[in-house]
Amino acid sequence: MIRLAILLSGRGSNFAAIHDAIAARALDAEIVAVISNKPDAPGIARALELGYQADVVNHRAFSNREAHEAEVLRLLAEANPDFVVLAGYMRLLSASFIEAYRNRILNIHPSLLPAFPGVDAQAQAIAHGVKVSGCTVHFVDEGLDAGPIIVQRAVPVLDADDAHALAARILEQEHGAYVEALQKLSGRRYRIDGRRVVFQ
Ligand code: GRF
Numbered sequence: 001m002i003r004l005a006i007l008l009s010g011r012g013s014n015f016a017a018i019h020d021a022i023a024a025r026a027l028d029a030e031i032v033a034v035i036s037n038k039p040d041a042p043g044i045a046r047a048l049e050l051g052y053q054a055d056v057v058n059h060r061a062f063s064n065r066e067a068h069e070a071e072v073l074r075l076l077a078e079a080n081p082d083f084v085v086l087a088g089y090m091r092l093l094s095a096s097f098i099e100a101y102r103n104r105i106l107n108i109h110p111s112l113l114p115a116f117p118g119v120d121a122q123a124q125a126i127a128h129g130v131k132v133s134g135c136t137v138h139f140v141d142e143g144l145d146a147g148p149i150i151v152q153r154a155v156p157v158l159d160a161d162d163a164h165a166l167a168a169r170i171l172e173q174e175h176g177a178y179v180e181a182l183q184k185l186s187g188r189r190y191r192i193d194g195r196r197v198v199f200q
Protein backbone atom coordinates (compact mmCIF):
# COMPACT_ATOMS: atom_id res chain seq x y z
CA MET A 1 0.00 0.00 0.00
CA ILE A 2 1.44 3.36 -1.02
CA ARG A 3 0.28 6.71 0.29
CA LEU A 4 -0.37 9.34 -2.38
CA ALA A 5 -0.72 13.11 -2.15
CA ILE A 6 -2.34 14.66 -5.22
CA LEU A 7 -1.52 18.21 -6.31
CA LEU A 8 -3.79 19.66 -8.98
CA SER A 9 -4.87 22.96 -10.50
CA GLY A 10 -7.72 22.08 -12.84
CA ARG A 11 -10.04 19.42 -14.16
CA GLY A 12 -8.57 16.56 -12.14
CA SER A 13 -9.31 13.72 -14.54
CA ASN A 14 -6.00 12.05 -13.77
CA PHE A 15 -6.78 12.32 -10.06
CA ALA A 16 -10.21 10.76 -10.72
CA ALA A 17 -8.64 7.91 -12.72
CA ILE A 18 -6.29 7.15 -9.81
CA HIS A 19 -9.21 7.28 -7.38
CA ASP A 20 -11.20 4.90 -9.60
CA ALA A 21 -8.32 2.42 -9.83
CA ILE A 22 -8.00 2.39 -6.03
CA ALA A 23 -11.78 1.97 -5.61
CA ALA A 24 -11.72 -0.92 -8.09
CA ARG A 25 -8.84 -2.49 -6.13
CA ALA A 26 -6.64 -2.34 -9.20
CA LEU A 27 -4.16 -0.13 -7.34
CA ASP A 28 -2.97 -0.78 -3.81
CA ALA A 29 -2.79 2.81 -2.68
CA GLU A 30 -4.45 5.40 -0.48
CA ILE A 31 -4.96 9.06 -1.35
CA VAL A 32 -3.96 10.88 1.82
CA ALA A 33 -4.16 14.46 0.54
CA VAL A 34 -5.63 16.43 -2.35
CA ILE A 35 -4.27 19.96 -2.64
CA SER A 36 -5.06 22.63 -5.23
CA ASN A 37 -3.47 26.02 -5.72
CA LYS A 38 -6.69 27.16 -7.42
CA PRO A 39 -9.86 27.59 -5.35
CA ASP A 40 -12.13 27.02 -8.36
CA ALA A 41 -10.42 23.90 -9.69
CA PRO A 42 -13.08 21.35 -10.72
CA GLY A 43 -10.71 18.68 -9.36
CA ILE A 44 -11.18 20.05 -5.84
CA ALA A 45 -14.98 19.90 -6.14
CA ARG A 46 -14.63 16.32 -7.38
CA ALA A 47 -12.37 15.41 -4.47
CA LEU A 48 -14.87 16.79 -1.96
CA GLU A 49 -17.71 14.87 -3.66
CA LEU A 50 -15.65 11.72 -3.38
CA GLY A 51 -15.24 12.30 0.34
CA TYR A 52 -11.65 13.48 0.49
CA GLN A 53 -10.58 16.28 2.75
CA ALA A 54 -9.28 18.50 -0.01
CA ASP A 55 -7.26 21.64 0.69
CA VAL A 56 -6.89 24.82 -1.32
CA VAL A 57 -3.61 26.66 -0.93
CA ASN A 58 -4.21 29.65 -3.16
CA HIS A 59 -0.86 30.86 -4.46
CA ARG A 60 -2.33 34.34 -4.90
CA ALA A 61 -2.76 34.63 -1.15
CA PHE A 62 1.00 34.34 -0.55
CA SER A 63 3.62 36.98 -1.18
CA ASN A 64 6.09 34.65 -2.88
CA ARG A 65 6.71 31.10 -4.10
CA GLU A 66 8.59 30.10 -0.97
CA ALA A 67 5.74 31.07 1.35
CA HIS A 68 3.18 29.25 -0.80
CA GLU A 69 5.32 26.13 -0.97
CA ALA A 70 5.94 26.23 2.77
CA GLU A 71 2.20 25.84 3.35
CA VAL A 72 1.91 23.03 0.79
CA LEU A 73 4.90 21.31 2.40
CA ARG A 74 3.29 21.68 5.82
CA LEU A 75 0.14 19.91 4.61
CA LEU A 76 2.22 17.23 2.92
CA ALA A 77 4.23 16.63 6.09
CA GLU A 78 0.94 16.10 7.96
CA ALA A 79 -0.30 13.65 5.32
CA ASN A 80 3.02 11.79 5.16
CA PRO A 81 2.76 10.51 1.57
CA ASP A 82 5.14 8.07 -0.08
CA PHE A 83 4.63 9.87 -3.40
CA VAL A 84 3.50 13.35 -4.41
CA VAL A 85 1.46 13.01 -7.61
CA LEU A 86 1.26 16.09 -9.83
CA ALA A 87 -2.00 15.79 -11.73
CA GLY A 88 -2.33 18.91 -13.82
CA TYR A 89 -0.53 21.03 -11.21
CA MET A 90 0.34 24.25 -12.99
CA ARG A 91 3.03 25.53 -10.63
CA LEU A 92 6.75 25.07 -10.99
CA LEU A 93 8.32 23.52 -7.91
CA SER A 94 11.39 25.09 -6.35
CA ALA A 95 14.62 23.15 -5.96
CA SER A 96 14.13 22.85 -2.21
CA PHE A 97 10.63 21.37 -2.67
CA ILE A 98 12.02 18.84 -5.14
CA GLU A 99 14.86 18.01 -2.77
CA ALA A 100 12.42 17.43 0.08
CA TYR A 101 10.71 14.70 -1.97
CA ARG A 102 13.62 13.61 -4.19
CA ASN A 103 12.50 10.82 -6.56
CA ARG A 104 9.10 10.77 -4.88
CA ILE A 105 7.34 13.43 -7.00
CA LEU A 106 5.60 12.18 -10.14
CA ASN A 107 4.32 14.19 -13.06
CA ILE A 108 2.42 13.34 -16.23
CA HIS A 109 3.19 15.19 -19.42
CA PRO A 110 1.16 14.96 -22.65
CA SER A 111 4.01 14.09 -25.03
CA LEU A 112 6.66 11.44 -25.47
CA LEU A 113 9.47 13.19 -23.59
CA PRO A 114 12.05 14.48 -24.29
CA ALA A 115 9.99 15.76 -27.23
CA PHE A 116 7.85 18.82 -26.56
CA PRO A 117 8.43 19.76 -22.91
CA GLY A 118 6.67 22.78 -21.46
CA VAL A 119 3.24 24.19 -22.14
CA ASP A 120 0.95 23.21 -25.02
CA ALA A 121 2.78 19.96 -25.75
CA GLN A 122 -0.07 18.72 -27.95
CA ALA A 123 -0.02 21.90 -30.07
CA GLN A 124 3.77 21.61 -30.31
CA ALA A 125 3.37 18.05 -31.61
CA ILE A 126 0.83 19.13 -34.24
CA ALA A 127 2.99 22.06 -35.33
CA HIS A 128 6.06 19.84 -35.62
CA GLY A 129 4.17 17.32 -37.75
CA VAL A 130 5.06 14.21 -35.76
CA LYS A 131 3.02 11.12 -36.59
CA VAL A 132 3.23 9.65 -33.09
CA SER A 133 2.98 11.44 -29.77
CA GLY A 134 1.76 10.21 -26.40
CA CYS A 135 2.27 10.73 -22.71
CA THR A 136 5.02 10.30 -20.16
CA VAL A 137 4.90 9.66 -16.42
CA HIS A 138 8.20 10.71 -14.88
CA PHE A 139 9.87 11.64 -11.63
CA VAL A 140 10.30 15.37 -11.18
CA ASP A 141 13.76 16.85 -11.05
CA GLU A 142 15.02 20.42 -11.41
CA GLY A 143 14.66 20.41 -15.20
CA LEU A 144 11.46 21.23 -17.07
CA ASP A 145 9.61 17.93 -17.70
CA ALA A 146 13.01 16.29 -17.50
CA GLY A 147 13.22 13.67 -14.72
CA PRO A 148 13.61 9.88 -14.97
CA ILE A 149 10.86 8.24 -17.02
CA ILE A 150 8.59 5.64 -15.41
CA VAL A 151 5.96 4.86 -18.10
CA GLN A 152 5.25 6.10 -21.62
CA ARG A 153 2.34 5.40 -23.93
CA ALA A 154 2.33 6.19 -27.63
CA VAL A 155 -0.66 7.75 -29.40
CA PRO A 156 -1.02 8.22 -33.18
CA VAL A 157 -1.36 11.72 -34.58
CA LEU A 158 -4.00 11.72 -37.30
CA ASP A 159 -4.02 14.05 -40.30
CA ALA A 160 -7.35 15.53 -39.24
CA ASP A 161 -6.15 16.29 -35.70
CA ASP A 162 -5.95 19.69 -34.18
CA ALA A 163 -4.37 20.19 -30.77
CA HIS A 164 -7.73 19.66 -29.07
CA ALA A 165 -8.45 16.32 -30.77
CA LEU A 166 -4.93 15.07 -30.09
CA ALA A 167 -5.13 16.18 -26.46
CA ALA A 168 -8.35 14.18 -26.01
CA ARG A 169 -6.79 11.04 -27.50
CA ILE A 170 -3.67 11.44 -25.36
CA LEU A 171 -5.74 12.08 -22.21
CA GLU A 172 -7.42 8.68 -22.57
CA GLN A 173 -3.97 7.10 -22.42
CA GLU A 174 -2.79 9.35 -19.59
CA HIS A 175 -5.27 7.84 -17.18
CA GLY A 176 -4.05 4.29 -17.76
CA ALA A 177 -0.43 5.36 -17.84
CA TYR A 178 -0.61 7.10 -14.46
CA VAL A 179 -2.30 4.10 -12.87
CA GLU A 180 0.25 1.76 -14.46
CA ALA A 181 3.16 3.84 -13.14
CA LEU A 182 1.72 3.82 -9.62
CA GLN A 183 1.01 0.09 -9.82
CA LYS A 184 4.64 -0.50 -10.72
CA LEU A 185 5.95 1.74 -7.94
CA SER A 186 3.67 0.11 -5.37
CA GLY A 187 4.20 -3.46 -6.41
CA ARG A 188 7.75 -3.78 -7.61
CA ARG A 189 11.26 -3.06 -6.49
CA TYR A 190 13.09 -0.53 -8.60
CA ARG A 191 16.21 1.56 -8.68
CA ILE A 192 17.00 4.83 -10.37
CA ASP A 193 20.18 4.50 -12.38
CA GLY A 194 21.09 7.89 -13.85
CA ARG A 195 18.10 8.78 -15.99
CA ARG A 196 16.77 5.22 -16.04
CA VAL A 197 14.09 3.82 -13.76
CA VAL A 198 14.85 0.11 -13.69
CA PHE A 199 12.22 -2.28 -12.35
CA GLN A 200 13.43 -5.61 -10.98
C1 GRF B 1 -3.04 16.62 -18.57
O1 GRF B 1 -3.07 16.79 -19.96
C2 GRF B 1 -1.64 16.39 -18.11
O2 GRF B 1 -0.84 15.71 -19.02
C3 GRF B 1 -1.13 17.79 -17.93
O3 GRF B 1 -2.23 18.51 -17.44
C4 GRF B 1 -3.44 17.87 -17.83
C5 GRF B 1 -4.20 17.57 -16.58
O4 GRF B 1 -5.48 17.07 -16.84
N1 GRF B 1 0.02 17.79 -17.05
P1 GRF B 1 -6.42 16.65 -15.61
O5 GRF B 1 -6.55 17.88 -14.73
O6 GRF B 1 -5.80 15.50 -14.90
O7 GRF B 1 -7.73 16.29 -16.23
